[in-house]
Amino acid sequence: MNRKQFIRNSSLTAAGITILNFPIFGKNAPSNKVILGVMGVNSRGAYLAECFSKLPNVEIAYICDIEEKAIANALKPFENAIRKPVVIKDIRELVKKQDFDALIIATPDHWQTTAALMAVAHGKHVYVEKPGSHNAYEGELLTKAEKKYPGQLIQMGNQRRSMPNLINAVKEVKEGIIGNAYFGKSWYANNRKSIGFGKKIPVPPSLNFDLWQGPAPRREYKDNLIHYNWHWHWHWGTAETCNNGTHEIDMCRWFLGVDYPSKVTSAGGRYAYKDDWEMPDTQVATFEFGNNKAITWEGRSCNKMNVEGASRGFTIYGEKGSLVNKGNDDYAIYDADNKLIKEVKTGTSNDGTNTVSATGNLDFFHFNNFVNSIRGTEKLNSPITEGQKTILLCHLANIAQRTGRTLRCDSKNGYILNDPGAMKLWRREYEKGWEPKV
Numbered sequence: 001m002n003r004k005q006f007i008r009n010s011s012l013t014a015a016g017i018t019i020l021n022f023p024i025f026g027k028n029a030p031s032n033k034v035i036l037g038v039m040g041v042n043s044r045g046a047y048l049a050e051c052f053s054k055l056p057n058v059e060i061a062y063i064c065d066i067e068e069k070a071i072a073n074a075l076k077p078f079e080n081a082i083r084k085p086v087v088i089k090d091i092r093e094l095v096k097k098q099d100f101d102a103l104i105i106a107t108p109d110h111w112q113t114t115a116a117l118m119a120v121a122h123g124k125h126v127y128v129e130k131p132g133s134h135n136a137y138e139g140e141l142l143t144k145a146e147k148k149y150p151g152q153l154i155q156m157g158n159q160r161r162s163m164p165n166l167i168n169a170v171k172e173v174k175e176g177i178i179g180n181a182y183f184g185k186s187w188y189a190n191n192r193k194s195i196g197f198g199k200k201i202p203v204p205p206s207l208n209f210d211l212w213q214g215p216a217p218r219r220e221y222k223d224n225l226i227h228y229n230w231h232w233h234w235h236w237g238t239a240e241t242c243n244n245g246t247h248e249i250d251m252c253r254w255f256l257g258v259d260y261p262s263k264v265t266s267a268g269g270r271y272a273y274k275d276d277w278e279m280p281d282t283q284v285a286t287f288e289f290g291n292n293k294a295i296t297w298e299g300r301s302c303n304k305m306n307v308e309g310a311s312r313g314f315t316i317y318g319e320k321g322s323l324v325n326k327g328n329d330d331y332a333i334y335d336a337d338n339k340l341i342k343e344v345k346t347g348t349s350n351d352g353t354n355t356v357s358a359t360g361n362l363d364f365f366h367f368n369n370f371v372n373s374i375r376g377t378e379k380l381n382s383p384i385t386e387g388q389k390t391i392l393l394c395h396l397a398n399i400a401q402r403t404g405r406t407l408r409c410d411s412k413n414g415y416i417l418n419d420p421g422a423m424k425l426w427r428r429e430y431e432k433g434w435e436p437k438v
Contacts, residue, residue: 157366
């Protein structure tokens with residue numbers, strides 16, 4: 001399904017909520033209008049620009065990207081808009097503008113923290129897509145920024161935190177519907193094909209590759225890198241763990257009520273193909289939290305065999321039963337004998353492998369939460385300090401995978417203990433003059 005069809009079809013949900021009748025808190029007055037800029041609009045960012053523009057009293061004022069085709073694609077939905085978004089290609093110029101409230105960031109992973117820090121330093125609120133950070137050090141910087149700039153909101157794009165059914169499911173689990181919840185299993189499966197071996201070629205004239213690399217140390221351009229395959233290079237991406245594992249790992253952490261792990265392991269590798277893909281296409285990571293709770297994540301980028309009938313989801317196990325989710329905000333609860341005792345269905349279809357939006361119209365709950373938090377009528381469902389606790393788990397899984405070692409961590413902050421070699425992967429090197437700062 002293309003983005004236009006997706007927006008058109010997103011007018012219905014099982015609850016009858018649409019982008020037109022979403023609850024409006026306060027008066028629909030000009031003083032309550034939220035003005036946005038969107039950075040990174042090739043795919044998810046173009047979708048975000050269009051979706052946010054559908055919310056009551058929200059306007060897209062700026063589009064920021066470094067590739068002409070992406071810009072043209074993102075502007076198409078606004079051809080008949082009263083106010084057409086202005087294109088500014090350099091984020092360093094955009095953040096200085098005084099006539100917008102918040103920056104929506106959907107760039108490659110290596111850009112997200114740097115862009116977010118630039119925005120909050122210039123008085124902007126930020127909505128940053130997962131993972132929000134390229135490494136654990138950047139997650140620390142985002143947390144520091146939230147404390148340094150308390151007037152600026154930073155919301156992470158782990159949208160399941162705003163889905164009503166899942167909010168209710170967490171409440172039920174914490175109230176004891178499955179007894180003591182002690183183990184979460186999460187998974188993601190796709191059938192991604194080989195990316196081959198890229199050839200070094202001149203940079204296309206439509207692309208500002210230097211600005212695309214931004215804070216990352218400079219590398220030569222290859223013909224199999226942009227727009228999507230940067231995900232599978234450590235220099236720019238963060239593996240399937242941060243790309244998709246983020247969502248389900250986050251749900252397990254939320255349902256179990258845990259923060260930082262005491263032990264992290266990872267097994268897997270690049271098994272399906274031999275090519276430029278540097279990361280595991282098959283990975284099983286385990287996170288232990290003291291002696292009481294644990295989470296596992298199984299990522300299979302190149303084999304789409306479903307688990308529980310779904311390409312993605314999670315199961316929470318307790319002493320009196322289990323809760324199963326299959327990707328959207330649906331869930332089923334079983335007793336200790338595996339008898340179904342409750343089932344909640346969202347009524348919307350979902351494609352767990354959709355690279356634009358795997359959860360469809362349900363994303364709007366998270367978008368709406370962000371803009372209403374700017375207005376002061378709600379509180380963020382996923383402030384960056386909370387979101388980065390989950391992302392740290394993903395970064396730790398990647399470090400364990402890359403070093404081939406079991407990580408022992410400080411359960412107060414997630415720091416790796418007694419392993420200087422592993423701690424070298426806590427942060428990255430930056431292009432001179434591009435170092436992110438708080």
